[in-house]
Amino acid sequence: MDDIKIGEILLPGEEVDTKKREANVRRRFWPVLKKAFSRLPFARDVVAGYYCAIDPTTPKRVKAILLAALAYFILPFDAIPDLLAVVGFSDDIAVLAAAIAAVRSSLKPDHFVQADAALSQENLAPSEHKA
DSSP states (O other), X not given: OTTOOTTOOOOTTOOOOHHHHHHHHHHHHHHHHHHHGGGXXXXXXXXXXXXXXXXXXXXXXXXXXXXXXXXHHHOSSOXXXXXXXXXXXXXXXXXXXXXXXXXXXXXXXXXXXXXXXXXXXXTSOOSOOOO
């Protein structure tokens, strides 16, 4: 992802290209989730977070937090390589858990309904990625 630098820290009020980040998350989220699904103890919350992040009614701050966490999740390289069994996704899980906890009040029941529908499909990828 061109808009994220390894070790990048955003200061309060700093803007990121959320449109570009959202496009990357939409494109890569489902394949990475499918690979990591069995290791994510709270996959439903992560998928609800995905739907919250792409929901046009979600506040910008919440969207930015979720997109940053989801972008970290789908990055091919991070602090602990995802190729390492079990441990590889531990940093991703920590980042996702912190982001979900920070924005939990913004996750709507509809986001969970969409998550349940997506997770109930055999291939873990909904035919449509609408919020």
